[in-house]
Amino acid sequence: MRDEPTPLPQEVPKELHVCMGLNSCAGLDASGTAEMAGTGTCATVFHVCHGEGSCRGQGGCGYAGTDYEQFHPGEQDCRYNGSCASPINESRVFSAGPLKGKSVWKQARRLFEARMYAAGKAFGPAPGQGIPDDRMPHYDYMQQPSANREPARSARDDRE
Amino acid sequence: MIDIQALGADPEQDIATVQDLADHLKAAAHVELSTIPLYLYATYSIKTRGYSQWAAGASAQRLMTGIAIEEMLHLTNVRNLLVAIGKGEEFRCYDEQFIPKYPEPMAGRVPELMLHLRRLSTDQIDTFRGIEEPEGIRPPKPEAVRPYLSLGEFYRRIEKGIRFLSSDDAKERIDWDQARETLWRHQYHRGYWNQNGGSDGPRLITSEDTALQAMEVIVDQGEGAWDDHGYLPDPIVRDPASDYPPPAIGKQQASHYTKFTDIKKGLNGIGVVVDDNGLQKFTIDDEEVIWPVLDDPDISLLKDTSPVRDLMVLSNAVYCYVLALLDAIYDEPMSAEPPSDEDAFTTDRRYGLERAFIAVMQGVLYPVADLLVRTPLTADDLKTPPKALVHAGPPFQFHQFTKEPKAELVERCTALLAHFPELGGDDGVQRQIGLLPALPGLLG
Numbered sequence: 385m386r387d388e389p390t391p392l393p394q395e396v397p398k399e400l401h402v403c404m405g406l407n408s409c410a411g412l413d414a415s416g417t418a419e420m421a422g423t424g425t426c427a428t429v430f431h432v433c434h435g436e437g438s439c440r441g442q443g444g445c446g447y448a449g450t451d452y453e454q455f456h457p458g459e460q461d462c463r464y465n466g467s468c469a470s471p472i473n474e475s476r477v478f479s480a481g482p483l484k485g486k487s488v489w490k491q492a493r494r495l496f497e498a499r500m501y502a503a504g505k506a507f508g509p510a511p512g513q514g515i516p517d518d519r520m521p522h523y524d525y526m527q528q529p530s531a532n533r534e535p536a537r538s539a540r541d542d543r544e
Numbered sequence: 545m546i547d548i549q550a551l552g553a554d555p556e557q558d559i560a561t562v563q564d565l566a567d568h569l570k571a572a573a574h575v576e577l578s579t580i581p582l583y584l585y586a587t588y589s590i591k592t593r594g595y596s597q598w599a600a601g602a603s604a605q606r607l608m609t610g611i612a613i614e615e616m617l618h619l620t621n622v623r624n625l626l627v628a629i630g631k632g633e634e635f636r637c638y639d640e641q642f643i644p645k646y647p648e649p650m651a652g653r654v655p656e657l658m659l660h661l662r663r664l665s666t667d668q669i670d671t672f673r674g675i676e677e678p679e680g681i682r683p684p685k686p687e688a689v690r691p692y693l694s695l696g697e698f699y700r701r702i703e704k705g706i707r708f709l710s711s712d713d714a715k716e717r718i719d720w721d722q723a724r725e726t727l728w729r730h731q732y733h734r735g736y737w738n739q740n741g742g743s744d745g746p747r748l749i750t751s752e753d754t755a756l757q758a759m760e761v762i763v764d765q766g767e768g769a770w771d772d773h774g775y776l777p778d779p780i781v782r783d784p785a786s787d788y789p790p791p792a793i794g795k796q797q798a799s800h801y802t803k804f805t806d807i808k809k810g811l812n813g814i815g816v817v818v819d820d821n822g823l824q825k826f827t828i829d830d831e832e833v834i835w836p837v838l839d840d841p842d843i844s845l846l847k848d849t850s851p852v853r854d855l856m857v858l859s860n861a862v863y864c865y866v867l868a869l870l871d872a873i874y875d876e877p878m879s880a881e882p883p884s885d886e887d888a889f890t891t892d893r894r895y896g897l898e899r900a901f902i903a904v905m906q907g908v909l910y911p912v913a914d915l916l917v918r919t920p921l922t923a924d925d926l927k928t929p930p931k932a933l934v935h936a937g938p939p940f941q942f943h944q945f946t947k948e949p950k951a952e953l954v955e956r957c958t959a960l961l962a963h964f965p966e967l968g969g970d971d972g973v974q975r976q977i978g979l980l981p982a983l984p985g986l987l988g
Contacts, residue, residue: 426888443935448739473981474901479737484593485911486971516980517887517903518896524734526878529750529765531722 402458402470403427403489405510406496421500422507426515427471451481457492459499471521474514489514559705562716563877566631568702569622570946573635573832575651575695576619577763578644579675581863582659583612586672586679588913588938589663589835590814600832601826603812604664610740611800614765617736619862620746621758624731627748628723629709632730632874638986640942646840646919650675652698661940663837664828676801676942678774701757721964725752729877732870735898741765741781742797750825757781766800774802804927835917837937850925851963852916858956859912860943868949868986873897900981907976913938915964958979 395511399412404425413424417541447469457472476488483491500507559565587608590638592601604616626632639936650657657675677694709718728750736745742765748759757780764780778797798806806812807828813827814833826833838845846853876894880909916936924927925936945952955973967973 428777445736473899475907475976477903477976479906480739486905487975490971515889516896518891518893519901520892520895521889523893525734525882525890525925527882528880529728529748531724
């Protein structure tokens with residue numbers, strides 16, 4: 385048997401949600417230490433953009449997406465259906481839809497609370513309203529450009 | 545392939561030094577910035593908020609929003625190139641000399657084209673089409689060397705300069721090694737989305753090729769390449785490592801000129817509401833669907849006692865904060881160290897500035913502008929009483945901060961809450977301003 389590296393906690397999530405305060409039960413947050421629903425400290429899924437969620441409920445919303453998509457952060461029906469990056473940063477607002485200019489995290493929390501009320505489950509206060517803006521997910525890390533990399537081709541070249 | 549020898553011998557070679565190229569790029573940046581308030585102002589004047597496919601104006605509104613965002617992309621590409629050639633520190637967006645003052649003629653263009661902040665209308669769309677006019681529509685004037693007939697001609701001069709200054713014939717060459725090794729970190733690359741526009745994003749400029757591609761995106765998106773009849777492959781620049789969509793069957797995007805023409809024709813107009821004869825009930829000239837906003841709004845038109853004037857001043861301050869924040873982003877280099885811990889995040893000031901930049905445009909600039917265009921001006925507001933119904937609008941003027949910009953925004957917003965309570969609440973403009981980063985270095 386090969387000696388595999390130990391996965392980070394967020395690589396083996398027990399539940400998929402897009403930000404802090406959205407875990408549906410104790411211990412289902414990113415670190416596995418939340419004492420009750422709604423108190424988790426971070427997302428359990430990470431992806432960079434629109435339509436990249438690989439399961440239902442993974443759309444962070446706010447930067448792109450249709451009016452309908454953007455209204456449902458963390459509540460998409462199926463994979464690839466979500467809108468925008470996860471986790472949700474605290475200053476992120478909707479770029480379209482009925483809540484244009486309003487907080488994405490607040491809407492995600494409203495939808496979460498509605499689900500919890502419907503299920504008759506208790507939940508606790510969120511530790512914040514999204515991750516701080518200066519917390520950079522590693523998918524947005526930049527690398528030094530390489531001199532050897534083949535330069536990108538332009539469509540104009542195709543026409544000429 | 546480009547014949548460098550022929551370029552060097554060309555008597556009409558305009559750009560011969562890196563400084564000359566930088567001066568052209570600064571002029572280009574001014575032209576690009578001068579279009580953004582123009583397009584945003586017309587977009588804000590459309591009454592719909594576009595929640596429904598049946599909303600009158602949603603089609604034109606989305607098209608206009610996408611165009612305005614692409615103009616921001618063009619400004620970014622121009623500034624990235626300025627950084628790449630080592631002249632980034634000569635340029636500031638938050639600069640009274642750089643910020644356009646409306647009405648003003650489009651810089652360097654012949655014949656003159658006056659730019660006014662006006663509501664969406666057929667006349668204004670004709671102005672927009674004039675800005676994005678393709679080469680060849682008007683005959684060239686041989687005596688016009690430094691001015692330009694179209695933006696395409698102007699950028700072609702810049703492209704020619706990039707090629708020359710990258711060649712062995714130039715006495716002073718662009719230092720692309722420096723761009724690739726250090727200066728790339730000061731360019732803007734992340735944090736760009738445009739669901740209503742083309743797929744191209746800000747180019748990281750580190751070579752002659754990437755510089756030319758960045759200029760090509762500007763010209764092709766704006767007026768269209770001279771042989772493409774207004775429709776372009778999307779994206780314009782493809783990455784061979786992920787060549788999607790394939791060139792032969794790739795999707796297309798219309799140039800700005802074509803999009804404006806479609807709005808004028810009603811093809812992407814003000815809606816699909818039709819009368820009994822099957823004709824559209826509303827056009828872009830109808831006040832039922834367009835707010836009657838002021839032409840060229842200016843805070844000097846309003847009385848000092850008017851709270852609407854204070855709201856317009858807040859709008860100017862937010863606009864200038866956006867520009868100053870952009871300067872702060874370019875000052876702060878991107879991290880290039882690999883993640884070193886097991887946390888899923890790295891704390892990064894530059895990343896925080898980029899997130900705030902997107903958030904302030906969507907969560908502060910837009911809501912304040914939206915509030916202005918919905919606010920009628922009365923004899924209590926205007927120094928000259930209005931003869932017909934007229935609404936306020938965002939003036940997009942230079943604002944001189946008298947204290948740290950975020951602190952001033954907080955103060956101005958708080959003072960307006962009594963007159964405009966919608967700015968407050970737990971999910972309003974006031975909250976968003978509270979999340980913005982301070983810019984302490986701005987006042988020197």
